[in-house]
Amino acid sequence: xxxxxxxxxxxxxxxxxxxxxxxxxxxxxxxxxxxxxxxxxxxxxxxxxxxxxxxxxxxxxxxxxxxxxxxxxxxxxxxxxxxxxxxxxxxxxxxxxxxxxxxxxxxxxxxxxxxxxxxxxxxxxxxxxxxxxxxxxxxxxxxxxxxxxxxxxxxxxxxxxxxxxxxxxxxxxxxxxxxxxxxxxxxxxxxxxxxxxxxxxxxxxxxxxxxxxxxxxxxxxxxxxxxxxxxxxxxx
Amino acid sequence: xxxxxxxxxxxxxxxxxxxxxxxxxxxxxxxxxxxxxxxxxxxxxxxxxxxxxxxxxxxxxxxxxxxxxxxxxxxxxxxxxxxxxxxxxxxxxxxxxxxxxxxxxxxxxxxxxxxxxxxxxxxxxxxxxxxxxxxxxxxxxxxxxxxxxxxxxxxxxxxxxxxxxxxxxxxxxxxxxxxxxxxxxxxxxxxxxxxxxxxxxxxxxxxxxxxxxxxxxxxxxxxxxxxxxxxxxxxxxxxxxxxxxxxxxx
Amino acid sequence: xxxxxxxxxxxxxxxxxxxxxxxxxxxxxxxxxxxxxxxxxxxxxxxxxxxxxxxxxxxxxxxxxxxxxxxxxxxxxxxxxxxxxxxxxxxxxxxxxxxxxxxxxxxxxxxxxxxxxxxxxxxxxxxxxxxxxxxxxxxxxxxxxxxxxxxxxxxxxxxxxxxxxxxxxxxxxxxxxxxxxxxxxxxxxxxxxxxxxxxxxxxxxxxxxxxxxxxxxxxxxxxxxxxxxxxxxxx
Numbered sequence: 234x235x236x237x238x239x240x241x242x243x244x245x246x247x248x249x250x251x252x253x254x255x256x257x258x259x260x261x262x263x264x265x266x267x268x269x270x271x272x273x274x275x276x277x278x279x280x281x282x283x284x285x286x287x288x289x290x291x292x293x294x295x296x297x298x299x300x301x302x303x304x305x306x307x308x309x310x311x312x313x314x315x316x317x318x319x320x321x322x323x324x325x326x327x328x329x330x331x332x333x334x335x336x337x338x339x340x341x342x343x344x345x346x347x348x349x350x351x352x353x354x355x356x357x358x359x360x361x362x363x364x365x366x367x368x369x370x371x372x373x374x375x376x377x378x379x380x381x382x383x384x385x386x387x388x389x390x391x392x393x394x395x396x397x398x399x400x401x402x403x404x405x406x407x408x409x410x411x412x413x414x415x416x417x418x419x420x421x422x423x424x425x426x427x428x429x430x431x432x433x434x435x436x437x438x439x440x441x442x443x444x445x446x447x448x449x450x451x452x453x454x455x456x457x458x459x460x461x462x463x464x465x466x467x468x469x
Numbered sequence: 470x471x472x473x474x475x476x477x478x479x480x481x482x483x484x485x486x487x488x489x490x491x492x493x494x495x496x497x498x499x500x501x502x503x504x505x506x507x508x509x510x511x512x513x514x515x516x517x518x519x520x521x522x523x524x525x526x527x528x529x530x531x532x533x534x535x536x537x538x539x540x541x542x543x544x545x546x547x548x549x550x551x552x553x554x555x556x557x558x559x560x561x562x563x564x565x566x567x568x569x570x571x572x573x574x575x576x577x578x579x580x581x582x583x584x585x586x587x588x589x590x591x592x593x594x595x596x597x598x599x600x601x602x603x604x605x606x607x608x609x610x611x612x613x614x615x616x617x618x619x620x621x622x623x624x625x626x627x628x629x630x631x632x633x634x635x636x637x638x639x640x641x642x643x644x645x646x647x648x649x650x651x652x653x654x655x656x657x658x659x660x661x662x663x664x665x666x667x668x669x670x671x672x673x674x675x676x677x678x679x680x681x682x683x684x685x686x687x688x689x690x691x692x693x694x695x696x697x698x699x700x701x702x703x704x705x706x707x708x709x710x711x712x713x714x715x716x717x718x719x
Numbered sequence: 720x721x722x723x724x725x726x727x728x729x730x731x732x733x734x735x736x737x738x739x740x741x742x743x744x745x746x747x748x749x750x751x752x753x754x755x756x757x758x759x760x761x762x763x764x765x766x767x768x769x770x771x772x773x774x775x776x777x778x779x780x781x782x783x784x785x786x787x788x789x790x791x792x793x794x795x796x797x798x799x800x801x802x803x804x805x806x807x808x809x810x811x812x813x814x815x816x817x818x819x820x821x822x823x824x825x826x827x828x829x830x831x832x833x834x835x836x837x838x839x840x841x842x843x844x845x846x847x848x849x850x851x852x853x854x855x856x857x858x859x860x861x862x863x864x865x866x867x868x869x870x871x872x873x874x875x876x877x878x879x880x881x882x883x884x885x886x887x888x889x890x891x892x893x894x895x896x897x898x899x900x901x902x903x904x905x906x907x908x909x910x911x912x913x914x915x916x917x918x919x920x921x922x923x924x925x926x927x928x929x930x931x932x933x934x935x936x937x938x939x940x941x942x943x944x945x946x947x948x949x950x951x952x953x954x
Contacts, residue, residue, distance in 0.1 A: 293927070293931070294923075294927055296930070297882075297926060297927040297928075297929075297930035297931055297934075298886065298923045298926045298927050298930070299885075299886035299887070299888075299889035299890075299900070299926055300886070301889045301890055301892075301900065302889060302900065302919060302922055302923045302926060303923070305915070305919045306916060306919045306920055306923055309912075309915040309916035309919055310916040310920070313723065313916065400783070400784065403786075404784075404785070404786035404787070405786070407786035407788050407789055408786075408788060408890070418786070418788065418789065425796075431792070431796035432793065432796045432797045432800055435789060435792040435793045435796060435797070436793060436797070438789055439785060439789050439790070439793055442784055442785060442786055442789060443781055443784040443785065445784075446783070446784035447780070447784055450784075517852055519848050519851070519852065541856075545854065545856060548851060548852060548853075548854050549854035551852075552852065552853065553848075553849070553852035555845060555848070555849060555852075557845060559843070559845035559846060559848060559849035560849070561846060561849065561850070561864050561868075562846070562868060563864070563867045563868050563871070564864075572850075572853060572855075572863065572864075573853025573854050573855065576854075576855050576859050576863055577853055577854030577855045577856075577859070578854060621849075621853060625853060625854065
């Protein structure tokens with residue numbers, strides 16, 4: 234076996250060119266998904282309506298299908314939708330000129346919203362009813378009770394799961410190359426094929442993913458530590 | 470019949486037992502009293518090797534064991550001839566009341582299944598749970614769970630039963646049912662070592678009361694000697710504090 | 720651009736569905752191998768040996784941070800080179816499914832080791848003490864008392880992990896593995912991409928249904944095994 238260290242070394246820096254794309258995808262999808270996921274969680278906890286059913290079906294679909302398949306469906310479905318929108322609004326723009334990043338944002342946001350809404354839902358359920366009642370008894374409105382008491386407590390319960398969703402999101406973005414997005418994995422694939430140095434290239438990005446995900450986990454652990462005091466006191 | 474000598478046990482730098490001696494004859498009901506942290510529960514757990522004592526000797530039915538180098542086989546043998554009733558019951562939550570009792574018979578003592586069920590039913594009847602054979606622990610009240618715990622202990626016909634604060638996790642109205650079962654056992658001549666805060670039990674049933682504090686035995690004697698005429702200041706202090714809160718309703 | 724034609728959603732299903740066998744087979748093989756390796760890892764994590772703990776935890780951390788497609792590529796391109804280099808054995812021509820199974824066994828083992836560890840730790844220590852106090856050996860106590868309870872605790876996580884494995888396994892097509900996903904992709908390329916959205920949507924529905932069935936099976940299993948759970952706290 235001949236392991237090409239020079240190539241390994243070079244690829245390390247080349248692959249880093251894809252890093253901003255990976256991080257942008259992750260950050261942007263999270264930014265969209267956090268508020269939307271929370272909204273969906275509240276809808277599923279409270280309302281009894283068609284909206285709730287719709288949200289439930291959507292979440293079940295996302296949870297029940299592979300992200301690869303979601304990517305392929307969206308990537309083949311969105312252009313035709315876009316085309317009809319452009320046609321309707323009389324915009325002269327070719328759908329194939331759209332930056333593939335847009336598709337990626339849509340896919341990963343749709344996916345993450347569903348996963349986060351599940352996280353928030355179970356987190357809200359862990360907060361005892363008595364907490365809201367106590368808040369109301371203290372003269373807070375229901376909204377204030379949620380905002381100041383229930384949600385902060387629910388966030389503590391949700392944090393470890395948000396961390397899992399985030400690392401899973403980072404890992405999922407490795408499939409963005411299917412939409413011709415040039416993330417870390419895509420860059421490595423190109424480099425690998427160029428000189429038949431497959432194994433070196435993939436070990437490089439493996440290491441990069443391990444570093445990114447570990448950093449994210451450490452970050453969440455730090456935040457968790459700071460928020461620990463909110464945890465429910467044990468009644469003995 | 471059972472005797473421990475010079476038991477020492479530390480958890481880290483914290484020395485819990487500082488050389489405890491205890492002697493129990495057949496048919497004795499020994500009640501160990503003492504403030505929390507005095508080491509009474511640790512002593513009990515050491516006797517059943519649930520904790521490994523750092524030093525000391527155990528004489529059991531004429532045989533001598535050293536706590537720090539008892540073999541696995543010795544430990545298993547001692548456990549097979551003793552029984553333990555836990556403060557928080559520790560019923561096997563995946564087994565019914567009946568199965569909780571048969572488990573030790575069938576698995577550890579190789580009793581045939583039919584025989585084990587027969588014994589188990591007898592024991593459960595004795596503790597007043599004839600109608601709860603097939604209930605799971607989650608379906609029983611605390612008092613009922615603890616009575617299953619006692620049935621589990623007597624089923625194996627042990628030489629001695631160790632009770633570790635058997636009523637302290639129970640609501641006051643459920644304590645009576647457990648204590649009356651224990652009194653019944655005492656009357657039948659069961660050898661028992663009981664750690665408890667129930668003074669009435671100690672007064673009525675104990676053949677010997679042992680007062681522990683700070684990891685040593687401070688004083689021991691008959692209930693009369695300890696309750697009516699304690700010699701040591703620490704015993705007096707403890708009893709004054711306890712008796713004040715003592716509920717005679719049982 | 721062609722109109723959306725819903726008939727294409729099910730048109731190719733008769734060709735695709737037979738490959739469910741391949742998909743299930745890879746999942747089952749990965750589950751079996753993953754449980755075996757996961758058990759060893761869990762023992763390492765719970766054991767007293769420092770090196771064992773470090774290795775088991777390190778393995779889990781690294782694999783948790785590994786995208787399945789990256790590990791698949793590493794195994795697919797790396798293993799043949801490794802075998803060639805170390806043993807002069809040429810495995811370039813072996814079944815692609817073996818690389819897929821190997822990859823997902825490694826990933827599943829990491830998940831399983833965590834599921835098993837946390838399930839074991841969730842069983843109250845008092846259960847073990849009670850078991851030895853009635854005279855069982857620690858080994859008897861483990862498989863008569865601890866294991867059944869831990870198994871029940873682990874069940875929901877195990878079910879979720881299997882469903883996740885089924886979904887993750889779909890990336891096998893990127894090395895040319897032909898399961899339901901691979902077959903679908905093949906059909907799409909044979910059609911030069913025409914009606915790809917409908918065909919992929921059909922596949923999505925297939926996965927969706929399987930996931931829901933698995934979830935249902937898992938819930939029922941949980942219910943029927945739910946006897947004797949939850950001790951009433953009396954204090």
